[in-house]
Amino acid sequence: MIIQPKVRGFICTTAHPVGCARYVQHQIDYIKSQPPIPGGPKKVLVIGASTGFGLASRIVAAFGSQAATLGVFFERPAEGKRTATAGWYNSVAFHKAAHKAGLYAKSINGDAFSEEVKNEVMKTLKQDLGQIDLLIYSLAAPRRVHPKTGKISKSTLKPIGARYTNKSIDFETDEVIEVTLEPATPDDVEQTVAVMGGEDWEMWVDALEKAGALALGFLTVAYSYIGPEITTAVYRRGTIGAAKDHLEATAKKLDGRLKVKKGQALVSVNKALVTQSSSAIPFIPLYFILLNKVMNQLGVNEGCIEQMYRLFSSRLYHGKAVPVDNEGRVRVDDFELREDVQTQVKKLWKQVNTGNVGAISDIEGYKKEFLKLFGFGFDDVDYSSAVNPEIGLP
Numbered sequence: 001m002i003i004q005p006k007v008r009g010f011i012c013t014t015a016h017p018v019g020c021a022r023y024v025q026h027q028i029d030y031i032k033s034q035p036p037i038p039g040g041p042k043k044v045l046v047i048g049a050s051t052g053f054g055l056a057s058r059i060v061a062a063f064g065s066q067a068a069t070l071g072v073f074f075e076r077p078a079e080g081k082r083t084a085t086a087g088w089y090n091s092v093a094f095h096k097a098a099h100k101a102g103l104y105a106k107s108i109n110g111d112a113f114s115e116e117v118k119n120e121v122m123k124t125l126k127q128d129l130g131q132i133d134l135l136i137y138s139l140a141a142p143r144r145v146h147p148k149t150g151k152i153s154k155s156t157l158k159p160i161g162a163r164y165t166n167k168s169i170d171f172e173t174d175e176v177i178e179v180t181l182e183p184a185t186p187d188d189v190e191q192t193v194a195v196m197g198g199e200d201w202e203m204w205v206d207a208l209e210k211a212g213a214l215a216l217g218f219l220t221v222a223y224s225y226i227g228p229e230i231t232t233a234v235y236r237r238g239t240i241g242a243a244k245d246h247l248e249a250t251a252k253k254l255d256g257r258l259k260v261k262k263g264q265a266l267v268s269v270n271k272a273l274v275t276q277s278s279s280a281i282p283f284i285p286l287y288f289i290l291l292n293k294v295m296n297q298l299g300v301n302e303g304c305i306e307q308m309y310r311l312f313s314s315r316l317y318h319g320k321a322v323p324v325d326n327e328g329r330v331r332v333d334d335f336e337l338r339e340d341v342q343t344q345v346k347k348l349w350k351q352v353n354t355g356n357v358g359a360i361s362d363i364e365g366y367k368k369e370f371l372k373l374f375g376f377g378f379d380d381v382d383y384s385s386a387v388n389p390e391i392g393l394p
Contacts, residue, residue: 002386003083005376010171010285012086012374016383017391019375020089021096027056027305028097031063034309040065040317041134043215045121047072047112047204050087051373053223053270054138056308058094061134064312068104068129072112072121074141078389086374088393095394104128107393112139113200115147122211131215135208137201137222144195147203153194156239157281158184164233167352169286174363175354179282184239196243198222198250205254205265218263219316220254222247226269226333228342230287230349240281252328266322267329268311271336273304274369285366290348291336292362300335303369307332 006013037060044061048054049071061067075088091107098105106124110117125132143154158181168179184192201222208214224244227235235241247267254265272288295301302310311332315322325331335341348360357363371377 001081001389002384003389004383005371005374007172007371012371012376014083014374015086015089016375016381016387017084017089017092017389018387019372019378019381019383020086021093021375022378022381023372023375024055024059024090024093025097027059028063030305031060031309034064034313036066037064037313037317039319040312041067041219043067043129043132044069044134044136045072045125045132045208046070046136046138047201048138048140049073049107049136050075050085050091052138052140052273053304053308054136055087055090055094056304057136057138057312059305060308060312061136062094062098062103062105063101064309065317066103067134069098070121070124070129070132071105071107072117073107073109074111075109077392083389084391089375089391092391092393099394109393111145113141113144113147118147118204118207122207122213125208125211125213131213131218132208133215133218135204135218135220137204137220139200141195144200146194151194153191155192155195155243156184156188157234158182158188159233159238160184160189160242161237164238166230166233166283167286167349168282169289169357169363171285171367174357176286176352176357181234181282189239189242192239193243193246196240197246198248198253199246201247202250202254205257214258214261214263216261216263218258218261220258220263220265221316221330222251222265222267224248224267224269224329225272227272228287228337228345230346231283234283235281248327248329255328264322266316266324268315269329269331269333270307270311271302271333273302273307274366274373286352286361287345287349289357289361289363289366290345290352291341292365293360294341294344294348295335296362296365298341300338300341302335
């Protein structure tokens with residue numbers, strides 16, 4: 001079938017298998033062009049391994065450190081006239097590239113919050129890898145069924161304490177609009193923390209420890225975001241921020257436990273990037289297209305793969321203690337929060353409106369990067385040719 005992008009709001013409902021393969025290969029090629037990571041991980045488990053930071057982390061570990069990787073994700077294969085999700089095609093492409101390079105790569109498709117998937121992972125580790133030296137936790141999910149209580153929790157994007165109004169952008173019309181979010185209820189906060197906080201991360205470490213799968217010097221890293229003042233009300237001081245606070249508190253708790261095995265638990269604070277999950281957050285996309293314009297002009301912009309390579313090579317595995325801030329967090333959002341970058345972004349934020357958004361922002365660059373997440377917009381892919389959407393994981 002001939003596959004074209006179908007965009008609704010902040011999601012693309014189709015994905016292109018050949019384009020997604022290009023997307024993955026471009027990231028692999030970047031890692032191959034960089035120096036190898038001496039002392040990097042060798043046996044890696046990635047929770048949320050099919051898109052964004054999780055996929056990039058898997059690629060860095062495999063092709064930058066020759067690591068065996070086991071990935072966990074929840075993706076949908078193709079069915080009838082419906083294409084598979086981009087994450088499915090990404091994972092197929094990663095598997096093929098890893099196997100061609102002689103690297104171990106297996107994946108488990110299912111609900112990472114569930115006991116069933118955790119048990120399947122422990123069984124696979126016991127059969128194939130034994131102990132792992134790195135766990136990446138990069139899960140972005142809208143809901144969670146608690147594995148013990150069965151309670152369903154749903155995450156929300158709301159400010160805490162008072163309603164919040166600010167500029168945002170409607171990508172269907174390219175209009176700069178004003179959006180107001182009502183304040184979160186205590187239940188909203190509780191449910192968002194249940195989905196996006198650190199409880200499931202801790203459950204994964206518990207399961208690995210119980211299975212005897214933690215190597216000496218084991219490291220686990222979860223991903224977070226802080227951002228600038230512009231996004232603080234809806235992000236860091238909102239429901240998501242409450243979940244990230246819980247995630248960071250969990251890191252400190254796990255870190256204390258892991259010291260017995262000379263291990264470490266860390267939260268890495270990353271920069272704002274085009275991902276499927278970030279596109280859904282009000283205000284963030286408008287901030288991002290202004291940020292991208294400024295960082296490109298200053299020559300300090302990074303995509304997912306560049307960001308993760310820098311995290312691994314200059315923070316986690318560089319022959320020295322991992323550098324952290326006063327709260328014990330790894331920071332790779334330093335380029336984004338540079339004073340010269342933020343000064344210019346704040347200036348543009350005050351100026352931006354529907355009439356000038358195309359001129360003072362990187363709106364076209366954002367749209368191109370967004371479509372690439374789903375395998376569209378690559379110059380070396382013939383989108384007029386029919387392709388088979390039904391490809392399976394090796």
